[in-house]
Amino acid sequence: VTPNHGPAAAMGCVLNGCSPGLCSVVLHESSDSKYWACLAPCRDPIASVNLEYLTLAMQTLKLDGRAPFFSLEPAPAADAAPREEWLQAKMFQPAWFEGTSAGEVMFQADVYLKELSMGEHPQPVVGMRSCMDMCQDDGDEE
Structure with missing residues (x-):
């Protein structure tokens, strides 16, 4: 807390x-x-x-007229690079939200949800399934 x-x-x-x-x-x-x-x-x-997060969200609404947004996107050069070298870039909207405490929490939550979906952690909700679980149900071996 x-x-x-x-x-x-x-x-x-x-x-x-x-x-x-x-x-x-x-x-x-x-x-x-x-x-x-x-x-x-x-x-x-x-x-x-958490008042710090709340004030940042309210400030975003006041200044930019929208809720803050975060996404991991393919890096611009990723299309030309070999798959092993693909990188991802952090995308914050508005851009000033990057570097804030709430922006960092949004980034960490996004990464964790992606890890959950790929089966890297036990599912926290009964019945929630990862992509790997679904592939196994379909009979895919990879």
């Missing part, structure tokens, strides 16, 4: 009673049907948000 005291302080908020800085975002509706949000302390890590 990442402490939220630093990001909260940067937003002008104090997280009293939050240990280790766990907080959630609470949505309120005013009498004229307008909505506003505030931070509230919480004790359950499952209900907690």
Whole structure:
């Protein structure tokens, strides 16, 4: 669990009673049907948000009008290179999202999901199958 005291302080908020800085975002509706949000302390890590990631995502929406996006793409020279030399390039949208903590988490999650799909790790969900499982079902040996 990442402490939220630093990001909260940067937003002008104090997280009293939050240990280790766990907080959630609470949505309120005013009498004229307008909505506003505030931070509230919480004790359950499952209900907690990572304020650094949340502020980066909100900043992306504000500046670029879209949610952040990450993908591993073939490197531009990959088409001409022998298969053993193929490389992949990180593609972030918006480009400034690269190098942020949330961008790095998106990269790590993408790699892990690809590894899961190729059968490099045990499947975390009952019934979830890798590409290798499906190939074995089809009778493919390779």
